[in-house]
Amino acid sequence: NTVVVKLLGRPMGYKFLCNRLESLWTITKGFKVIDLENGFFLDRFRSEDDVDCALTQGPWTVLGHYFIIQQWTLYLDSTSEKIDSMVAWIRLPSMPLHYYKKKKYSEWEDTKYKDPNLPPSRNISTSSRFGPFFGF
Numbered sequence: 001n002t003v004v005v006k007l008l009g010r011p012m013g014y015k016f017l018c019n020r021l022e023s024l025w026t027i028t029k030g031f032k033v034i035d036l037e038n039g040f041f042l043d044r045f046r047s048e049d050d051v052d053c054a055l056t057q058g059p060w061t062v063l064g065h066y067f068i069i070q071q072w073t074l075y076l077d078s079t080s081e082k083i084d085s086m087v088a089w090i091r092l093p094s095m096p097l098h099y100y101k102k103k104k105y106s107e108w109e110d111t112k113y114k115d116p117n118l119p120p121s122r123n124i125s126t127s128s129r130f131g132p133f134f135g136f
Contacts, residue, residue, distance in 0.1 A: 001045040002072040003054055010065045017041055020062050025054055036078040 005017070012020075014035045021033070021043070029046040036042060045051045054060075060067040 001048065001051050003043050003045070003051060004068075004070050004072050004076060005041045005043055006039050006068045007062060008066050008068060010063065011039055012062070014041075024060055024062075025050070027053070038078045040076075040078040042072060 018033050027050045029050060031043050031045045031050065034042040054069055058069065060069065
């Protein structure tokens with residue numbers, strides 16, 4: 001029930017992060033923050049639903065900067081860790097209809113992103129407020 005958090009482009013203090021996350025996330029059973037090196041923080045949740053909220057209900061921003069939130073792994077080394085991928089939400093509000101192909105959309109919807117390292121309950125689903133699919 002642990003995620004790794006880092007704010008892109010701006011250093012932040014422990015108290016600032018704790019206060020901001022409490023106001024951003026609708027956590028039902030609470031969480032604990034552990035300060036790591038290199039601007040990384042571990043957030044340990046008491047509920048699977050709270051972890052799902054943190055991972056899938058983003059993007060989370062503070063003062064115009066994005067949080068990177070990812071599942072914690074045993075191999076995390078915050079002293080040398082580099083962020084090599086992140087979730088991106090893409091919105092195309094003015095895309096002309098002639099570019100829209102219903103068949104392609106249904107193919108994307110049928111092959112939603114599935115991370116083999118996450119349990120099935122943590123994979124991205126159509127319940128996200130950002131639509132039925134997004135990529136890595």
